[in-house]
Amino acid sequence: MDDSILIDRIAGAIAGMVLGDALGVPGELWPRGKVRARFGHIDTFLDGTPDNIVACYFKAGHYTDDSAQAFVVLEALLKAGTVPPVRVLAxxxxxxxxxxxxFEINLLGPSSKASLLAHSKGEDAEPFTRQSLTNGAAMRIAPVGCLVASDDHETLAETVARVSRVTHATDVxxxxxxxxxxxxxxxxxxKSWDEMRADMLAVHPIAAQKGEPTWAASVAARFEAFExxxxMGRAEDDERVSQLIYDVLGTGTMTSESVTAALAVAWHCRDAWRAAVMCANMGGDTDTMGAMACAVxxxxxxxxxxxxxxxxxxERINGLDFRALARRVVDARKTFRLEA
Incomplete structure (x- = not known):
């Protein structure tokens, strides 16, 4: 594939992640009705409000911990040329x-906070990572998709598992x-949307075997049922689909809810801005769903x-250059390898 096309698509994935993350700030972890009552229809970047104990730290257009952790992961992968040891990522x-x-403010999700706090004290983090059902691994994983070839499901799943285990080590x-x-x-x-779907469903059981078994619902099964x-991808009524996602899939911080919801939004909208707006107005973990859906x-x-x-x-607000970063990723793709 021509490098210029690859650069454009990788830059699109990273920019999409930041777009969905930043637009989703104001209503983060608020119920759908409260988001609508306070903001009406969100279609521009807004400050987090003082009474939102999660979003209050972020100004209009700034990305949150979702993209911040993704950038930390990406820089670690680029520096190492592989997935570095858990201790390095930690x-x-x-x-x-x-x-x-x-560690003092309400910035991190519960699994990430507990795991990283244990790492910081030199303690064993596995009691937390082996019970983590939340979406902290998925929210920061888009850079892996930019680095690893799509047809090698085993390598992609193993890369994801190694990146995730620093805070999340469960099957879900x-x-x-x-x-x-x-x-x-x-x-x-x-690849086409149908090919993307087939790849996504194929990698699920491979990746699930790499985590601690849990009772959590399958993201793949829930996605297929919701389809x-x-x-999805044909219905034009965004509000109807948004309400269905909120009511049926759920939009909370559990992986089985918000990751499934984000994938449902991506496959319904098939456009990053449309997906960002849908997630921002959805209610629930709006910024995290936006980051994932819009990266896709x-x-x-x-x-x-x-x-x-x-x-x-x-780019202006966050001091970013998406194409420059994508060029670094394209160069890294040529030599990125998992170590045995």
């Missing part, structure tokens, strides 16, 4: 957490994250398919 994430005073967390990474990887390589209910849609469309004014605003 130290990198802890350094970022401390720079944000993240790893398999849900692998589905997001796989969708991004397949999109980056120009039949909602006629952005990878499919490329940066050139995202709203240029929104991209420019995100």
């Amino acid at each position: 130290d990198d994430l802890i350094e970022w957490v401390k720079s944000m005073n993240g 967390a790893i398999s849900g994250a692998a589905m997001v990474a796989q969708a991004v990887s397949s999109a980056v390589e120009g 039949r209910i909602a006629d 849609c952005g990878a499919k469309s490329g940066l050139s398919g995202l709203p240029a004014d929104k991209v420019a605003e995100l």
Whole structure:
């Protein structure tokens, strides 16, 4: 594939992640009705409000811990040329957490906070990682999809598992994250939505075997069931589909809810801006769903398919250059390997 096309699609995945994350800030972890009552219809970047104990730390257009952790992971992967040991990933994430005073404020999800706090004290984090059912692994996994080839499901699943285990080591967390990474990887390589879906469902059981067994519902099974209910990708009524996702799949922080919801949004909307707006107004874990759904849609469309004014605003506010970062990722793809 021509490098310029690959750069555009990888830049689209990263920009999409930041777009969905930043637009979803104001209503994060609020019920759907409260989001609508306070903000009406969100279609622009807004500050987190003082009475939202999660979003209050973020100003309009700034990305949250979702994208921040993804960038920490990406930099670690680029530096190592492989997945570094858990201790290295933990130290990198802890350094970022401390720079944000993240152990003291309400910044991290419960699994990530407990695991990274244990790592920071030199304690065994496995009691926390082996019970983690939340979406912290999936929210930061898009960079893996940008680095690993889409047809090698085993390598992609193993890469996801190694990246995730620093905070999340369960079957549902790893398999849900692998589905997001796989969708991004397949999109980056120009596959159709049907091909992306097939790849995503194929990687799920491979990745699930790499995690601690749990009783959590299968993201793959829930996604397939919702497809039949909602006629995704064909129904035009975004509000109806959004309400179905909220009512049937759920939009909370559990992997089985928010990851399935994000994939449902991506497959219904098939456009990063449309997906970002849907997630921002959904209620629940709005920024995390937006980050995942829009990473997939952005990878499919490329940066050139995202709203240029929104991209420019995100780059300016966050000091980013999506194409420059994508060029580094394209170079790294040529030599990135898992070590035995």
